[in-house]
Amino acid sequence: MKISLRHTLIGGLATLFVASASAAEIELLNVSYDPTREFYREYNAAFSKHWSELKGDEVRVRQSHGGSGSQARSVIDGLDADVVTLALAYDVDALRQQADLIPENWQSRLPDNSSPYTSTIVLLVRKGNPKNIRDWDDLVRDDVEVITPNPKTSGGARWNYLAAWGYALNKFDGDEDKTYQFISKLFQNVPVLDSGARGATNTFVQRGLGDVFIAWENEAFLSVEQLGKGEFEIVVPSVSILAEPPVTVVDKNVDRKGTREVAEAYLGYLYSDEAQRLAGQHYYRPSNPEIGKEFADSFPDVELFRIDDVFGGWQKAQDTHFNDGGKFDSILEEISRR
Amino acid sequence: MSVAKKRRVIPGFGLTMGFTLFYLSFIFLIPVGGLLLYTSMMSWEDFWRAVSHPQVVASYKLSFGAALIGATINLVFGALVAWVLVRYRFPGKKLIDALVDLPFALPTAVAGIALVTLYASSGWVGQYLQIAGIKVAYTQLGVVVALTYIGLPFVVRTVQPVLEDLEAEREEASASLGASRFTTIRRVILPSLLPALMTGYALAFARAVGEYGSVVFISGNMPYRTEITPLLIVAKAEQFDYHGAAAIGTVMLLAAFALLLLINGLQWWTSRRGV
Missing domain, CATH: 3.40.190.10 (Periplasmic binding protein-like II)
Incomplete structure (x- = not known):
């Protein structure tokens, strides 16, 4: 009786393990500033859909919003952000200066000074x-x-x-x-x-x-x-x-968590037509001039x-x-x- | 030697003392030590420059000044509230008694937003004060109002139990021995209440000096005028100036400690003079 109970337990645990490993659910944390709340809520849903069509994995993006400077400070102090999307380059650069979380050339890794909008x-x-x-x-x-x-x-x-x-x-x-x-x-x-x-x-x-x-x-x-x-x-x-509110992957964090691929795709997709249009709908000026033309009327x-x-x-x-x-x-x- | 081995009703002095020390270190000493460590990494000149900047000095004056005024208001009116709650019976007494604790329970940010909604020049109270030429929101007066609000329960709750133990018979005895009402208050009631009043005052003051949440909404945060020291510390930290923030924090810690020591000293002195 005793032995069989133990076996059952081990078997159960093993099943749990296997199950959790096969259903690849990836979690990303995007640390952003105050007024992007509404935009990223919609963008996260769009990216999740895009990624599951592409790779079949589920991505769940968690959001954190606050003053840009205090958000940067949280990341420096150890908040596990995969990507940051802050209000100004100075706050992002602090991640390099204060904690060496990103490389010196971070702002040239993505188009338009890493500002998709x-x-x-x-x-x-x-x-x-x-x-x-x-x-x-x-x-x-x-x-x-x-x-x-x-x-x-x-x-x-x-x-x-x-x-x-x-x-x-x-x-x-x-x-x-x-x-x-x-x-x-x-x-x-x-x-x-x-x-x-x-x-x-x-x-x-x-x-x-x-x-x-x-x-x-x-x-x-x-x-x-x-x-x-x-x-x-x-x-x-x-x-x-x-x-120009810039975005970047937080290298030290994604390398430790093994989320670099999806984090980079998350930021890259911000430049897609779909995301650019979404940005325009939330009153950000799209960096893609073609999409920008569609919103020419709303932006003086x-x-x-x-x-x-x-x-x-x-x-x-x-x-x-x-x-x-x-x-x-x-x-x-x-x-x-x- | 036999004294040291005295048996207690409840054993476990070693265990509880050990736990107390561990707990205090973990909760209190380590954070404070960290603060002092950060500060100690600065040179004297840097430290002095950080803590003696005119903007910082202006914030000390406001934070400590408004906290003292708030605590003093609470000393008088808190004692009055405690007196009414203990000595009289009236309908709704239980409710008022419970309401006194509200500033403990309500998130300070909510209190701040409520106060500013009330006292802004478009608010319910503010629009009438405006006519009288009094501005509360976004002035130093607003800071005093917020600090008075959050300090109220401290005085009431420390005075109340002492007052409950103080039999009304003593006042009657004093009166029947020919003392006037004023003499009864001065010679009989106040001396027994004084230690509790002092404790309440010290707690209300200490709470007010460190208050952040409610004040930032009502003060307007103008440097040199309505900027409290805790806000300045937050501002420093957000500019990644951890040392500057720690230095000002250390000054606040020392000043608050000195003032509390002074108040405790006064309390000890008054209680020694004897009732």
């Missing part, structure tokens, strides 16, 4: 545009309150800041001092500094604070279409920044500049503007003395 920064105003806000110049007027999150903690806010800076630098013919004064004036009009993009959206949309909200284009569309239909309008500034024409051209890349922009003792710090100090 891009976005830009626009202005969101209340219905009817009561303060008549047309361009960045209106944001430094004394009677205008501006909502933007804190560039120290929010990736999106750094794009906001750099977009305004790039505009002013162009306006003042490259005069750094005048540009600095312009941005300082803009931040004097900011009553609240939320730590992330979603928090700032809530402050503007739900709390009713501020006259204009500097936002990701896709967040602005989301606010107009879903959060408060008919209550907001998008104002497209004359000049803005080309925001803006003169876009690149961070590399105006600021010499993320690392330099970060050092000059956002690190401790940088330009943003001295702007805050100046405002506090008023």
Whole structure:
């Protein structure tokens, strides 16, 4: 009796083992930033279908969202991400600088600087545009309150800041001092500094604070279409920044987990026609110009500049503007003395 | 020697003491040690620069100042609530008694969102305060409101049991011996309550200094004005400046420890002066 029971147990366990090995269910973790929630929910389903048709394996993609900087920090501190899809290259590069999780050439491994979709920064105003806000110049007027999150903690806010800076630098013919004064004036009009993009959206949309909200284009569309239909309008500034949110495989993690093949396919498929269209539907600008044409109506024409051209890349922009003792710090100090 | 071998009703001193030490090290000492270790890797100049930046100093003033004000408000009104709950019987008393614990149970983020919805200039309370020229949300006053809210149960819950043990007969005796109402409060009630009040005050204060969740929603997080120290620590960590974050954390730890020591000292001193 005893022996047969033991055999039964062993047999049962063995069956379990074999069963779990044959039904290859692969799990991926994609660590992303705040406003991509809706897009990746649909993309994950599309990729799962694509992969099971191709290889017959089931892929289940888990998502994690949060502020871009804090998401990068979680991965550095050991969160088992197979891929990261963050708001800016600086946060992805931190994975290399802080923890050596990815190689130096990570951004050249995929097309378009590893950014399958891009976005830009626009202005969101209340219905009817009561303060008549047309361009960045209106944001430094004394009677205008501006909502933007804190560039120290929010990736999106750094794009906001750099977009305004790039505009002013162009306006003042490259005069750094005048540009600095312009941005300082803009931040004097900011009553609240939320730590992330979603928090700032809530402050503007739900709390009713501020006259204009500097936002990701896709967040602005989301606010107009879903959060408060008919209550907001998008104002497209004359000049803005080309925001390239990059993606990469986390090499150290996928090699350890043995998920490199599927993780690379997951990112590669972002460039497929299907995924590009999905990105467009979620208000991201597709990087494929052919698909981009299909959405030409929804994306207004803006003169876009690149961070590399105006600021010499993320690392330099970060050092000059956002690190401790940088330009943003001295702007805050100046405002506090008023 | 025979004293050391004294038998206890419940055995197991060695075991429980061992477990206590292990538990405390695991839960408390190791994280704090890690914090101090991180800080100790900095040079003195770097440490000083990190903790004495004007923006950081402004946040200390706000965090400790607002926590002190909040705890003081709770000291007065928490004692009052405890008094009412112990000495009077009225309908709904059980309900109010249970409500006092709400700030313990409610997630602080929920509390923060509720407070800001209430006090924003478009909110239920805020719109009337606005008329009176008082702004609560996104000001330092908002920080005080949040810290008062989360500290309330500490004073009530420490004072309540002491008050329950304090027989009303002593007040009657005091009155029948000719003491005025004021003298009774001053000479009979307050001295017995003082240690409990101090403990409640210290707990409410300590809780408020470290509070993060509810404050970030109502304060507006403006550097130099409404930015609390815990937020600054989070901001540092998000910029991968772990050392800076640990340095400010160490300062908070030491300051909170010093203040708690002071309050405990006061408590010891008052109880020694005797009732």
